[in-house]
Amino acid sequence: MRFHETKVPGLIEVLTAPFGDIRGRFLRTWCAEEFAAAGLDFKPHQTSISENRVRHTLRGMHWQAAPAEERKLVRCLRGGVFDVAVDLRTDSPAYLHWVGVELWAGQHNALLIPAGCAHGFLTLTDDAWLEYMIDAPYVAGAGRGARWDDPAFGIAWPAAPAVISDRDANWPDHA
Template identity: 45%
Template sequence: MIFHPTTLADCWLIDLEPRGDERGFFARTMCRDEFAAHGIVTDYAQQNLSLSRETGTLRGMHFQRGEHVEAKLVRAIRGTILDVIVDLREGSPSHMRHEAFELSGDNRRALYVPPGFAHGFQTLTPDCEVLYSVSAPYAPGAEGGLRHDDPALGISWPLPVAVISPKDAAWPLLAERAEALPF
């Protein structure tokens, strides 16, 4: 695997190193020792698969609080997404900054999202499947989110939002939050 640092502290974009022959190729997608050497969480409690049928579908921007805070390892296995993360960690050199990454079944890239980040994505093609491992099981009472269109974040989504859940559309703007972000 090839680990590329991002502009956000502790995040990594991970490329495969396929070994090919006439059959196709083989590549490692996870290695505990290499992940640990890069400060990446190596213990994942849950793996999720999402299917988004329509181009322009937006999922996010999600995070979990307290003991349920989670690291994520995200990979598009079919289609193409724009994956966006926001650093919510107080004291981080990249606090409240975001970065976007194109992940696709063709480029086979993975994005490591450390604990303390909000995460979301928009589909750029129809029928996208996204596989992501998380370091903590989903806990409904610990979930939180940011508005995808919050002007304080300034995220530039490439397409108009075609589909979004009512919950994701209703997260409060940062300027309207009664409580501070939990990190």
């Protein structure tokens, strides 16, 4: 595994390569020892999968409020997505900065998103699947969100959403 730092502190692109032979391929997607050696104390508590049928489906921007904050390792299992994190930590030098990374099933890259960042994605293909490894239990009342096109973020999405939930379309701007 290789770990690539981004302009947002703690937001890391994780690069992996599968091992292959005549049987097929094997890919390690998380390893406590390799993460620890890179100085990343990330221990998954739960794993979820998001299935998205239509190209240009947008989900986000979401986060969990304190004290239920969570870190996520997000990986594309099928298709491709434009994955975005926005730094909402007021004490961060990257406050309100965003990073977008294309995650493709065939590239085997992932994004480690720190607590205190909003997260969302836009599918680049039909039938895109994402796996979320999350380091904390989900707390229903702690869910928060902001509009995907909030001018405070200025995210340069590669396309307008074709499918978006009413909830995600109507989140307030981040104050």
